[in-house]
Amino acid sequence: MLEFRKEYFKDERDDRLNEVGQPRQRQDMLGHVTGRTRYFDDHAFEGLLHLKVLRSPHPHARLRSIDTAAAERAPGVKRVIRAADVPVNKNTLLSLINFGKDDEPLLAADKVRYKGEPILAIVAESEAAAYDALTKVRVEYDPLPAVFDVEEALKSGAPVVNETYPTNAFEYHEKYNHQKLRFGDVERAFAQADFIVEERYQMSPIEHAPTETNGSIAAPETNDRFVVHTCTQALFFSLGTAAKLLDVPSNRLHFLGGTVGGGFGGKVDSLTEPLSILGAMLTGRPVRYVLNREEEMLYGCPRGAERHYVKDGVMRDGRIIARKVTSYFDAGAYTRLSSYGAVKCIAHIPGPYTIPNVHAECYCVYTNRTPATAMRGFGITGVDFSLEVQMDKLAHKVGMDPMEFRILNAYRDGDMKAHRREAHNCALIECVQVAAEKASWPIRDEYRRMNSMTGGGGERAVIPPTATDEGGRIGAGRPATSTPPRPPPPTVAPPPRAPVPAAAQPRAPQPATTQARPAVPPPPAPPPPVAPAKPAATPQHGATRFSSVFGTRRR
Amino acid sequence: MARHRGRGMAAINYPIGMNLGGDPSQALVHSNPEGKFTVTLSAIDLGQGMKQVTRQIAAETLGVPIADVYVDTADSDTGPHDMGSFASRGTHRVGNAVAAAAKEARGVMMEAAAEELEVNAADLDTDGRGNIHVKGAPSRAISVKDVAVAAQFRQGKTIAGRGIFLIPLSEVNPETGEMSPVSCYAHACLVADLEVDDETGEVTVLKMTSAYELGRAINPKMVEQQLVGGAWMGMSHALFETPEPYYPDTAHGPRDFNEYVMPGPGDICPHDIAVLERPAPDGPFGGKGPGEMCANPVLPAVANAIFNAVGVRVDSLPITPEKVLRAIKAQGGARPQGAPGGRR
Amino acid sequence: MAKTPVQFRLNGSDKAVFVDGGENLLNVLRRGVGDMSAKYGCGQGTCGVCTVLVDGEPQLACLTLAETCAGRSVDTALGLSDGPNLHPLQTAFMEHFAAQCGFCTSGMLMAAKALLDRNASPTREEVAEAISGNICRCTGYEPIINAIMDAAAKRGGGSNREQGHARV
Incomplete structure (x- = not known):
């Protein structure tokens, strides 16, 4: 059952539209119900070959020797592809936008870093022949100690998972082993809080489990090009990744896709396209590489596990005055997209609430498991689970109704968020009110009358003096875990460099409903007019956009 | 030994798009000589409905009926660049690019x-039914088809448009985390009613009641698809899934x-949804x-409803019967918490 | 490898193919005769996206030996409509927006057809049971169940095109 509540925000919408807002039939629906929709694998090729990879049985091992002689002689085998056949056998997915260092081979060369890591590929006349030949490959391994827990991995003496990041943590800004968020002074606020609630939350890894597994078919095309039918979620990401690994100009690759049997984030990593194309290059024939379901489940990239420590200071009247979060994202053996998930996590803290003191750090940690990647809700789902269970505990602690507790602390238009941008277009309060009403969950009138458009801004728009620290500097040894290092003597961070949106202009005094947030502890005065860190003219975007992302240059 | 009813809620917001390397999408729109339009993209439809969402945005912007627009996507030889279908960026980023391209073509x-x-x-002005007329004088009109014929064969004009939408990179401050992560957020609040069996630890979700604010609903039926299916996946993540x-x-x-367990068609529950639309100031029609x-x-x-039902907190996902049962045993039995908030 | 000739009827038309020993029906349909409507989802019989009807019974094509289909009738989603006229299940799936990515839809439709062919007015529980071997990762099943219930109701209501020419 679904209803539209058009009375909300009706002044902000023009509903007199012809097509937008209409329940039109999907363009693709007829194809779906007649079985005629074509996915990547629904293309027939004469002479199609099949590619399968040999995967490591060890989570961490040195490769001592690989003997493929018997496999090469096996029936139907057309080609064995080894690491040395890959023109540029090191990449990181986000190198296309210059984020992070190349850290992952297409085929393992010297070491395997997770169970299931591809070591070589066999191209054969049938899938059965390829599987059969894989059993004839002889590999000698020297198993190495492995690490599977994010906090264990950060301890000194832990096995080094990925030599590109020798402390087992992604490096942010070439400076820290985590991404920081600092807003106000949580320690001072904790000292003033009526209650402190500190908890640990653990998000499970999740398999995307699309009904269509990852795969692609590559075939030689005219004009010395290769056509690639793919289920990628990101056509040019996959094309660019393949072009880099195979060292070919991008216009020699012709990618076709766009109709995909579910993705949920699991089809961004370009798991199959580079090998399909390489197979087609080396054999001159069409090559199909499709993960079987077991491979998809175990070695297709999952949503990584996350661990969040949340410490809150709350007042007896229900106002949260401080929130401190330490988060660990389990990237598995290689970076893929986890480095960005941590940034997204940081930007999301402290959730949709206006809290005057926020402190967070998020680590992207390497362990010897299948590399993790994005999934529906990337960087957010686990944070929301943690924060919203925490909110329930806080409401319980102060004896408040959980709905009213959310409304009391909800962010409103004009409030300053912890990442130092003013909130606008908020609608959390209205969602809580409507859900409560629909569920016959009683909330008091004063909470029913509040809204996102009023009561925000003013003192809630102030960026407080902020204690910063240099904890977790790269080169300063492994960090202590769980309890982040005590900050050195605080310094006051510069005010925001970005222009304040027009909506941030001084606003009328808050209406009476602002009992929602009396100022205890009193919100600090606006930060002193410290000289801007850089001339205001320094562009944040533009010229530097493609040369540097977060100051981490491509290697 | 008994089954205990519980009720819990949660509220969230969600960032639309990503902040990494700049977040661009492009679109091309052109008409054939009959006034029928093709939108050319490189965005991916993985079930979320990218083709139809952009089709409706194009038709609305052009001012022509939906039947006069088709979307062709993801041929790297013809489709202009797009970052990809992830981070909830499709409707907002690609939709804006399509609106820009359609606007140029409309011009x-x-x-x-x-x-x-x-x-x-x-x-x-257009009438949305395939005609263009003088404002205030509907009889002084010409069909889009006749315009297209004239443009192609008499005037030598290309009825076509290019569009790009870019959210530039906002660099992240290493010390404070200052950044512009995205330009708008969606919102939701959801109530779960469920039952916990204190003998088996099994949790059965009985009903979900929710309010979702997602900007303009470009296509209400496709919004319903996402919300119903997405909430199912949320329930699955909460109680079932883990590798x-x-x-x-x-x-x-x-x-x-058989080993990666998800709720099947017999495990679903009714989901009563309200949709709120606070248009994103920079979204396509507010989407x-x-x-x-x-x-x-x-x-x-x-998780909160389980606490409400039996008084245990399971802070690690998924909340399997084993975890619930162990927690109940550790607590010395189920402790129902009564009506949420203690006020009903 | 020695090949075996196999003849069967596919959506009412005769087909003859040579199959490898141990080759499954899914491969023969997709690579042998070019019917791509049944999909590969797991090859283990656990997802249902390759569901087809063999002599009217729902079968997982990935677990069905092609040789066992000799002389039998195989029906896939490609044969569900009567020319341009959609089967009531197809119409109902459209009206209920019961597909998103569409990858499970062919198998889901065939499982539903098998149900309605043997039980014209199933209960909601019977519908859920009939598609319980078919994984859908997008929809949450609700619209699929609604569509099947609706198709059953409309077929029971009179204009039953199917009864005129049961195809199996």
Whole structure:
């Protein structure tokens, strides 16, 4: 059952539209119900070959020797592809936008870093022949100690998972082993809080489990090009990744896709396209590489596990005055997209609430498991689970109704968020009110009358003096875990460099409903007019956009 | 031994798009000589409905019926660049690019119509049914088809448009985390009603009640698809799914759908949904994107409802019967918490 | 490898193919005769996206030996409509927006057809049971169940095109 509540925000919408807002039939629906929709694998090729990879049985091992002689002689085998056949056998997915260092081979060369890591590929006349030949490959391994827990991995003496990041943590800004968020002074606020609630939350890894597994078919095309039918979620990401690994100009690759049997984030990593194309290059024939379901489940990239420590200071009247979060994202053996998930996590803290003191750090940690990647809700789902269970505990602690507790602390238009941008277009309060009403969950009138458009801004728009620290500097040894290092003597961070949106202009005094947030502890005065860190003219975007992302240059 | 009813809620917001390397999408729109339009993209439809969402945005912007627009996507030889279908960016980013391309094409179309009708283009409007008329004078009209024929064969104009939408990179401050992560957020609040069996630890979700705010709903039926399916996935993440049930232990990795457990068609529950639309100031017709956020409130709402039912907190996902049972035993039995908030 | 000739009827038309020993029906349909409507989802019989009807019974094509289909009738989603006229299940799936990515839809439709062919007015529980071997990762099943219930109701209501020419 679904209803539209058009009375909300009706002044902000023009509903007199012809097509937008209409329940039109999907363009693709007829194809779906007649079985005629074509996915990547629904293309027939004469002479199609099949590619399968040999995967490591060890989570961490040195490769001592690989003997493929018997496999090469096996029936139907057309080609064995080894690491040395890959023109540029090191990449990181986000190198296309210059984020992070190349850290992952297409085929393992010297070491395997997770169970299931591809070591070589066999191209054969049938899938059965390829599987059969894989059993004839002889590999000698020297198993190495492995690490599977994010906090264990950060301890000194832990096995080094990925030599590109020798402390087992992604490096942010070439400076820290985590991404920081600092807003106000949580320690001072904790000292003033009526209650402190500190908890640990653990998000499970999740398999995307699309009904269509990852795969692609590559075939030689005219004009010395290769056509690639793919289920990628990101056509040019996959094309660019393949072009880099195979060292070919991008216009020699012709990618076709766009109709995909579910993705949920699991089809961004370009798991199959580079090998399909390489197979087609080396054999001159069409090559199909499709993960079987077991491979998809175990070695297709999952949503990584996350661990969040949340410490809150709350007042007896229900106002949260401080929130401190330490988060660990389990990237598995290689970076893929986890480095960005941590940034997204940081930007999301402290959730949709206006809290005057926020402190967070998020680590992207390497362990010897299948590399993790994005999934529906990337960087957010686990944070929301943690924060919203925490909110329930806080409401319980102060004896408040959980709905009213959310409304009391909800962010409103004009409030300053912890990442130092003013909130606008908020609608959390209205969602809580409507859900409560629909569920016959009683909330008091004063909470029913509040809204996102009023009561925000003013003192809630102030960026407080902020204690910063240099904890977790790269080169300063492994960090202590769980309890982040005590900050050195605080310094006051510069005010925001970005222009304040027009909506941030001084606003009328808050209406009476602002009992929602009396100022205890009193919100600090606006930060002193410290000289801007850089001339205001320094562009944040533009010229530097493609040369540097977060100051981490491509290697 | 008994089954205990519980109720819990959670509220969330969700960032639309990503902040990494700049976040661009492009679109091309062109008309054939009959006034039928093709939108050319490189965006991916993985079920979320990218083709139809952009089709409706194009039709609305052009001012023509939906049947006169088709979307062709993901041929790297013809489709202009797009970052990809992830981060709930499709409706907002690609939608804006399509709106921009369609607007440019519409501009040419209106100029061509103005030339045929011998009026000023600014005085013309579309009727959404395939005609262009003088504002306030519906009888002074020409069909889009006739305009397209004239543009192609008489005026030598291309009724076509290019569009790009870019959210530039906002660099992240290493010390404070200052950044502009995205330009708009979707919102939700969800109530889960469930039952916990204190003998088996099994949790049965009985009903979900929710309010989702997702900017303009470009297509309400497709919004419903996302919300119903997404909340199912949230319930699945809360109670069922894990490839590593004893994380960080890597044992028990699933190899098939018998070992990777998800709620089946017999495990679903009614979901009563309200949709609110606060248009994103920079979204296409105010659109944001419901694709990812729909799952998120379910996980904590279910966890909170379990606490409400039996008084145990399971802070690690998924909340399997084993975990519930162990927690109840550790507590010395179920402790129902009564009505949420203690006030009913 | 020695090949075996196999003849069967596919959506009412005769087909003859040579199959490898142990080759499954899914491969023969997709690579042998070019019917791509049945999909590969797991090859283990756990997802249902390859569901087809063999002599009217729902079968997982990935677990069905092609040789066992000799002389039998195989029906896939490609044969569900009567020319341009959609089967009531197809119409109902459209009206209920019961597909998103569409990858499970062919198998889901065939499982539903098998149900309605043997039980014209199933209960909601019977519908859920009939598609319980078919994984859908997008929809949450609700619209699929609604569509099947609706198709059953409409077929029961009179104009039953199917009864005129049961195809199996």
